[in-house]
Amino acid sequence: MDFVGLSVRLTDEDVAVVTMCNGDNTFTLDYVRTWNQALDFIDTHPKIVGIITTGEGRSFSTGLDVDWLKAQTAQALDEYHEALHKLYKRILAIGITTVAAVNGHAIAEGAFIALVHDFRLMREDRGWVQWPEVHMKLPFTKTMVDIFKLKVPCVISHREALVFGKRLDAKRGVALGIIDRAVPAPSLMSEALVTLQKARGNMKLDRHFFGVMKEDLYTNYIRRESSAAKL
């Protein structure tokens, strides 16, 4: 199924491969909507037992489209952030096992998209994971901070990744507990599939129930706030 800048393919193993295929896969309100369309599509296919999300070429997603950002009103930006937070939480609590196969740069929104998946695999030889917000003077919302801390409890990681916005290669990403495994590029997708299969094991995961289990663990611990501090 093709969407604008994003495709969803179903494999023989009933895994949905979500490929972001829009250049650097930068985020705008439209791209958030596209993502929701893809998730709506997945929602209507009860046989899907796993999701692997990846990009193409040099980027997984490099985050916010800065040119688009500059052209937005304050109100439009609020609407964007609201929708973005909803998307993060939707992926976070989807009742399907999810793996982000980070094929390249995962920056800001791109890094958060990877983070809200159950697992993160990254190619070992290229690409950065980074939350550059400090360098751009863009504070995080409480929601964003809570999502990060829920997935990455190590306080050194909070400092390196969030407070100081360091550029992290796959090896550093693994050391900081942000990336689960760094793998050779040619085996990224096959390893993602193995990760999915190992996670699910023999369990029959009812979609609604598994979503509720994820909500129990995650959603109640995320503060609701989609607007960040103003400098």
Added chain:
Amino acid sequence: MAGTLTLNFSDDGFATIQMVNGENRFQTPVIDEWNRTLDSVLQNQSVRGLLITGSGKFFSNGIDLQWLGQQQAEATGQFMSKLQDLMRRILVFPVPTAALINGHAFGGGAFLALACDFRIMRPDRGWLNWPETAIGLRFGEPLLQLARTKIPAGKVQREALLFAKRLSGPEAKDLDLVDHVVEDSKMADVAKEMINKCLGKNGLGRDIVRVMKKDIYGKELDLSKL
């Protein structure tokens, strides 16, 4: 129900509670026996540490779901409430506690082990496992709060809680869910050594140990009734 537990005191200041009832599953009378036994432990002023263990293949397989299914609604609620209270009682027990996980610790049995300060497993037998996801059972907020006191967010919660992984001793140690992996016969000695290291030469007062545990472990729990 009496006789699902044995209690022994050793000369070196340790109490050992052993579960001796097959799979050591929890029912209301079992919890009542637990509370009486813990009372006896505390009444012995020479006790400075508590070891909890099972027997044979089982530490504890958790809640007796078959028994629970036969109870009326009100009794079910009362049971869950008592179970949660027992877990919290052990969580903030006024002397250091160690779970000697001699065999399988599933669900409620895993929570019992979690509520102790220290956990020891065998390298070769027994799984630590929260099967709730696999059996379609939500944790419920009270037990989830207990889980969060000892199971950190991120990878460990994902593996142990969300994906219900069966963890062998070495796997549990890898996730820092247990402190030591040693053979059965050495577990008690290792546990006593760990606890004695905590107590030091001068020991630790029961009141302060309890308050410390409440303050440090109890961030997420309502411990106001304890």
